Amino acid sequence: MTHPTRPFQGQSAKSRVQARRQQLLSQAYEIIATEGWRKLSIHKLCAQAGLNKRYFYESFDSLDTMAAALIDDLAEELITIGQNAALGGWQEGMDTATLARHVLDRCIGWMVDEPARTRLLFSSASENPQALEQRKVVIRKMARVLSAFSIQYHQAGEPLPIAHVGSALLIGGTIEAVMTWLDDDVAVSREEFVEDIACFWVAVGDSAISLTRSRGITPTTDAGTEPADKR
Incomplete structure (x- = not known):
């Protein structure tokens, strides 16, 4: 997908993408640590991270990635x-x-x-x-x-x-x-x-x-x- 390039609220587009990536990884860790890999899904991950699914795909191709x-x-x-x-x-x-x-x-x-x-x-x-x-x-x-x-x-x-x-x-x-x-x-x-x-x-x-x-x-x-x- 096309990544945004404009700064927003003092953050560069690159830093915002990185922050969302880390937010998804942190939430994935919490789900896996408490419920196991089989309970992880893109829908559940994005819902608990408070992010739209499109933000998942700006950093990852799939759950495996x-x-x-x-x-x-x-x-x-x-x-x-x-x-x-x-x-x-x-x-x-x-x-x-x-x-x-x-x-x-x-x-x-x-x-x-x-x-x-x-x-x-x-x-x-x-x-x-x-x-x-x-x-x-x-x-x-x-x-x-x-x-x-x-x-x-x-x-x-x-x-x-x-x-x-x-x-x-x-x-x-x-x-x-x-x-x-x-x-x-x-x-x-x-x-x-x-x-x-x-x-x-x-x-x-x-x-x-x-x-x-x-x-x-x-x-x-x-x-x-x-x-x-x-x-």
Whole structure:
């Protein structure tokens, strides 16, 4: 459809479209979190968001497109939290174990403080085919982000395969562990849970470095060096 281009009440046309898009995503989240994917329809969504259906189609082609966008937005929020925590902790000079706890405390906190968004992102997304596909995409993206950071953190200087393998293992395993903890299948406090996961992350990282060296590659592990874009 043709998008409006004129400003209105001080807002540009682009910002109004973005605001309506976010309004629809927020309302969709509320419906899915409380009633499930099967209760979501364009009519219900627009009615509860107080918007005409034409505003739905200015941002999304279908409910499937919107479902993918919702998964992507939630994932981006979590990735941003992790990246900010990692860079902030690194610049403060945290050692590896402290940095792992710091990052995981922020990320796991986001996941457990509002379990509905975690279940939507990593569990109930399977109820919608497009959301399920997007969930796979964002999990791979999370692994790539972690891999890139670990390579930079350890000053490896090249994209080592073990970094990608280890990152996929850590991301997938942590998601499963959080879902298990949310289901009350792990009888530990949140603080103990974060500490446990952080210990596993450090152990996997140390093992990856040892394995890399055993293959004749010697990464520099001066973790106190600032990231290149922050020097």
